[in-house]
Amino acid sequence: MNVIEVKDLKRYFTIYKRPPGITGIFKSMIKPKRIIKKAVDGISFNVTKGEIVGILGPNGAGKSTTIKMLTGILVPTEGIVRVNGREPFKNRIKNAMEIGVVFGQRTQLWWNLPLRESFDLIRTIYKIPTEIYNKNYKIFSEILELDRFIDTPVRQLSLGQRMRAEIGASLLHNPKIVFFDEPTIGLDVVAKQRIREFIKRVNEKSNVTVILTTHDMGDIEKLCDRIIIIDNGKIIYDGSINKIKEIYAKERVLVVDFEIEPVDFELTMGRVIKEEGTRKHILFNRDECSAPELVNYLSAKYSIKDFMLKETDIEHIIGHIYEHKFK
Ligand SMILES: Nc1ncnc2c1ncn2[C@@H]1O[C@H](COP(=O)(O)OP(=O)(O)O)[C@@H](O)[C@H]1O
Ligand SMILES: [Mg+2]
Structure with missing residues (x-):
């Protein structure tokens, strides 16, 4: 069963550029040049339930733009995107209930609140039944060792602690699919391992589908059954790690x-x-x-x-x- 369907998906951005070297008053007189940036340029793939798919590619390849379209944050320029059978940008609330999202560069938690209160807010927003919340919290805090800093304001957490908290938070409401954009960026080896272990375990136990983007080959080797390599907005490889090793190594x-x-x-x-x-x-x-x-x-x-x-x-x-x- 496909939980994600993507067909000829495109996202273009219009950028306005002025010729270099123009200063002062001339700036306002010269019309900036219009450039179309093809951030995602016609990608197609399907994901079935329970897969862990790693999206990789160099900086600016279009990974985050793809994740944003899958999570309903960005509207596609063209093409089809369906997550759990729905178009994410049209059904944002319904979709949000069924997915979990973490952007490594940006927090979804409340900066000034102790982590515990952020978690309580999430529980309220997603209307998570107490039983499910308690059960999830117990498992998550064990692996991610959240108890050590559950009463600390988010802004005081180390990056590794914050990422553990973000990833735990994204799964509290039992989503069917999670999207992690660079979940291990900037983390030390121990924090990376803990996060990988956690993702693996949730995938195995609850059959959660995981889509993650990363630069880290360790993430890929430890976690992913399948990789999709994007470059310049296009897919240049989609398949298993072993296959790529066989062909290219x-x-x-x-x-x-x-x-x-x-x-x-x-x-x-x-x-x-x-x-x-x-x-x-x-x-x-x-x-x-x-x-x-x-x-x-x-x-x-x-x-x-x-x-x-x-x-x-x-x-x-x-x-x-x-x-x-x-x-
Ligand atoms: N909001 C935006 N406006 C203009 N250009 C953008 C915007 N978002 C992304 N881009 C451009 O689209 C390309 C792909 O970006 P992104 O998806 O963030 O790449 P990645 O996550 O793979 O590093 C880059 O060239 C980036 O500069
Ligand atoms: Mg990115």
Whole structure:
């Protein structure tokens, strides 16, 4: 069952620009140039219930604009967007009851109120039954350790604490879908882990659909079944992480520890990319040779103590994809 349907979705912005170098009185005399910015330029995808989808792409790719259309904050210029079968911008209140939203850069909590009171307000606004509220609060506070700062005004929370609070708050009313825009931006490793664990757990326990945008490959690898890569307002990849690894990661690194540093070291396949004493990092292409072939070749000529095949680095692959802009 599709909980999200997006078809040929577009959002253009009109920007007015004056030619550079114009100052003072001339400014008001010269008409600014009208530029159409195609922030989202015809994207299509569906999401089924319970998926965790990561939307990634470089800065300015159109990720936040997409989330804003999905959550009803922005009206599309063209195309179809349906969330839980409804057009989000036309049914904002109904839609809000069924979704949870967190924008990492902006708070949805009440800045001057203790967190507890923000939570109470959310409970009232969403008319959350006491039983559900108590149950959710108990689970959330356990994983996110909210009790430590529940009586602190939001403005005094650290970024990590605030994000934990925001994410917990967005799920109090048992939404069917949550949208997180950069939920781990600026957080330390421990806070990131806690948030990822929490998202994973809520997804597994309650089958909540999760859509998140991120720059963080850790978020992607730990959380997402599927990634959608956006660049320049267009989707350039939509699929599993494993598939992308398979297609684009033909290269592997074999790290070899030799008993002694080999003299007159020679290689007929692959190439050394790093050397640390008796250890060498050898890069090879899977199409050209296999790891066993390489190991056989090396062990026939030199005495090997140990070796390790390195996992493909998703960060490396994604960087490669941005550079090549494949379609
Ligand atoms: N309200 C707006 N007015 C004009 N341009 C905008 C507006 N919002 C976003 N943009 C532009 O649209 C593009 C996509 O922005 P955004 O969706 O925020 O990207 P991302 O979240 O992927 O970094 C950027 O070039 C941005 O400058
Ligand atoms: Mg953004």
